Amino acid sequence: MELFSSGEEIEWMRKRMEQLLDDFDCSSTASIFSTKNQQRSTDNYFYESADKISFFFEEKAFGEDGNLKQPKELSINKVGHALDELDPVFKSFSDSDKVRGLLVSLGYKRPIVIQSMYIFKQPGIGGEVVPHQDNSFLYTEPTTCTGLWLALEDATITNGCLWAIPGSHKNGLVRRFIRGEDGVTFDQPSPAYDQKDFVPIEVNAGSLVVIHGDLIHQSLENQSSKSRHAYSLHVVDTEGCKWAQDNWIRRKVEPTPLYGS
Template structure:
């Protein structure tokens, strides 16, 4: 029997499942996400930007140590040079990561749900594990662009196995910055990697191994989706999202699943499991 989900990912590099979450689940996750800012730091606010290398997280231990914690990254336009907020705290965050799937009960429940396991099963995973999770805000006014990238740049494995699960909690439209893809780009290899800097004397903890490739905007197709849909993203699919130019927020919950059987997750990746906290496994196939 043909597996339509796999066919779509093989053809396009991504697939959409409508109505993956119930409206009640969407509301619960949205409410949890909207509350996250209450625990954000009130000083030493860290900015997350995929655009401006001056404020790049690569120089920041706060980012590299966030793999097994809940940490808060602000929008560049939300914080002044003294670290003071320029906008209301409820709309100031860019994202929260990278262990909501283990450390926050609401996000944990959906990540380890039978529905997610079923999708991983359908995709042919043998021993899938969740490497990281993020709540992405893209609030109106400050929600910034996410530059073109492949997830394999950050979560490289051999063979290529990572699948991104991206769930909008509000309708994602072209106006508020839905995902955009270069269809078929997942068949073009990994274009660059973001690795732990082998030069221990450098102040930069993380570096790109090559300059960013140029992807013409005309190659991208938008993927507007309703709240509660699931977008599955092949690790080599080139994707991006625009800044939010609407009056509506575009919150999303996302996590990444890797194969842990007969697959090498690179030791150079920025995200490494702590010695006492391996990436949690969803199931093991006999």
């Protein structure tokens, strides 16, 4: 099976993230990312990350004394949300001919990468990502969000692979994550999902998972001793659709389209 990314390209991105983590002063922030407590844990550091390279910790990374229980490189949940713009290594992949070609095949006319993330899924403490739809967070009218999820390590049931409900993208958007004057909130409560409806998406390193914006997907906690690194892009179209002003992302400068006039 031909993979989307070569071993060399994967190693290039992983080594670059090691450098970024080495340079990161973890005493400068203790911002935690949690999908279970998203409204409570969303802070100014998160808001300001829309056009920066910012670092977010796992909920279980800290002890009762407030200090990290393990080295910082094993404590980070993710880095985002503008790697594709600000770092040359991640920009090289995000703006590559193969990514552009994929988006052309999906019918995008003038796509932008609206957010990019390096996700660690740390061994032992990698947190659950609750069932969600990407269009909830990155809403356009009409909806155009697609997730591109590149496995930088093998993703298995054991170390927290993606799970999805087949065909759920055909049922429309369930709810939205809205930013107002008092912070962020969902406009509807979460439906109750039956875990028996989800199927695992186990993939090898170098595989790309393409996620429809209305697909209900999740990942479970990583309770294994092996991490599950991934690089994730979310793309929306800017031709024939409108970006919702009440999305959580409010950028100072608009992203440059990958192609299109």
